[in-house]
Amino acid sequence: MQKAILDFSLPELTAILTLWGYPAYRARQVWEWLYRHKVTDFEAMRNLPAALRERLRAEFRLAALETVAELRSTDGETLKRLWKLPDGQLIEGVLMAYDDNRRTACISTQAGCAMGCVFCATGQMGFVRHLTVGEIVAQALEFARLLEAQGERLSNVVLMGMGEPLHNYEATLETITRLNDPHGLNIGQRHITLSTVGLVPQIRRFAEEGLQVGLAISLHAATNAERDALIPVNQRWPLGELMEAVRYYIQRTGRRVTFEWALIAGENDSESQAHKLGQLLQGLKCHVNLIPLNPTSGYGGRPSDAERVAAFQRVLRTYRVGSTVRVRRGVDIQAGCGQLKAQVSGVRTPPKPSSSQPGSE
Numbered sequence: 001m002q003k004a005i006l007d008f009s010l011p012e013l014t015a016i017l018t019l020w021g022y023p024a025y026r027a028r029q030v031w032e033w034l035y036r037h038k039v040t041d042f043e044a045m046r047n048l049p050a051a052l053r054e055r056l057r058a059e060f061r062l063a064a065l066e067t068v069a070e071l072r073s074t075d076g077e078t079l080k081r082l083w084k085l086p087d088g089q090l091i092e093g094v095l096m097a098y099d100d101n102r103r104t105a106c107i108s109t110q111a112g113c114a115m116g117c118v119f120c121a122t123g124q125m126g127f128v129r130h131l132t133v134g135e136i137v138a139q140a141l142e143f144a145r146l147l148e149a150q151g152e153r154l155s156n157v158v159l160m161g162m163g164e165p166l167h168n169y170e171a172t173l174e175t176i177t178r179l180n181d182p183h184g185l186n187i188g189q190r191h192i193t194l195s196t197v198g199l200v201p202q203i204r205r206f207a208e209e210g211l212q213v214g215l216a217i218s219l220h221a222a223t224n225a226e227r228d229a230l231i232p233v234n235q236r237w238p239l240g241e242l243m244e245a246v247r248y249y250i251q252r253t254g255r256r257v258t259f260e261w262a263l264i265a266g267e268n269d270s271e272s273q274a275h276k277l278g279q280l281l282q283g284l285k286c287h288v289n290l291i292p293l294n295p296t297s298g299y300g301g302r303p304s305d306a307e308r309v310a311a312f313q314r315v316l317r318t319y320r321v322g323s324t325v326r327v328r329r330g331v332d333i334q335a336g337c338g339q340l341k342a343q344v345s346g347v348r349t350p351p352k353p354s355s356s357q358p359g360s361e
Ligand code: SAH
Pocket: 117, 119, 120, 121, 159, 160, 161, 162, 163, 164, 165, 195, 196, 197, 216, 217, 218, 260, 261, 262, 291, 292, 293, 294, 295, 296, 337, 338, 339
C-alpha cells in the first residue's frame, strides 16, 4: 500500500525530496499545500513541477480518512463524522460551533481504548490500535476544510475523542506540533486541550515538553475506592500520585488545569462527595468541568438532574473551586462525551464529496 503523506514530518519529506533530487524549498511548498491550502489532490499543487506531482502521486496517498457517515444535531451546531481508516477501522470526530465564534474539533487518538472506564462507550469497545499522526491530524484538516468553505476557521482542537491521548504519546505530541505549525493549521497551543484519564508518568513527561497546551484530567471521583470502581487505571496510579503529577504540571507550565467530572445520579453527585472534591482541589490552580453523564449502552447510570448539579456547584464554591457545567452537545446524535462508539447503524450517508469537500482546489 502507498504510504500516507500526512504521516511524514517536514524534515522527513525534505529528506525524501532531496533524495529525489529536488531542493528543500519544494518540500516546504508541498507542506503548505497540505496544511495551509488543505488540498485533497496532488494535482492541485500547481506550483510544483509536473514530474514531482507525478512522483508524489505514485509514492503517496493523500487521503487518510474516508467519510462513512455524517450527522448533524437538531440545533445544527454539532456535526459528527464517522470515518473509515485504510484498514477498515472506524473512528469519529465532532465539530462544535459556539456563539463566540469558536469552532472546536474534538478528535480521536485511538481506535477504541485500553483504559476501560465503565461509563465510556469507547472504553466499552476495548482497545483496537493507536492512530498514526496522519490519521489524527487528518480529522482536524477535514473540519478545517469544511469550515473554510463557509468562510470560517477552525479555532480550537480538543483531544477528547476516542482513545487515551497519553497512551499514544509520540503521535499525540507530533499532532500538537503539526496543529500548531504557523505554516499549516496555525492553531495556538492555548487553543489545544488534551484530556487524560490520568497516566501519571506521561503527565510528568508532558509537563517537561515546554508546551502551553491545556490539560484536562478525568477525575470523576475524589476517593480511591470510588475512583477504582469507575476508572480501572486508578488502581495503578491512585489519586495521591495523580494529584502530585498534576501539581508538578501546574508548577512547570504555570497553566491552570481542568478536572472533568461526569455527574452520575446517586453515584458521585452527593454533597458529601462535592466536599471531598473541594478538599482535594482547594488552593490548586484549577477549574472543574461538570458533565451530566451521557448515556451509553454498556452502563446503566443516569445523569444527575439540574438541582443536584447546582447543589454540587454550591459546595465547590465554598472551597473557592470554580466550576462550569459543560453544555451537553449533540446528545441526539450520540456525539456527546463518551458516546463516540463507532457504529454505522442508524446513520445516514453524507452528500457526495464534491459538495461536502470544497477547499480542494
Ligand atoms: N481518554 C481521555 C479523553 C477522551 S474521553 C480521557 O478519558 O480523559 C473525554 C471525556 O469524556 C473524559 O473526561 C471522559 O471521562 C468523559 N466521558 C467518558 N464517557 C462519558 C459519559 N458517558 N458521559 C460523560 N462524560 C464521559
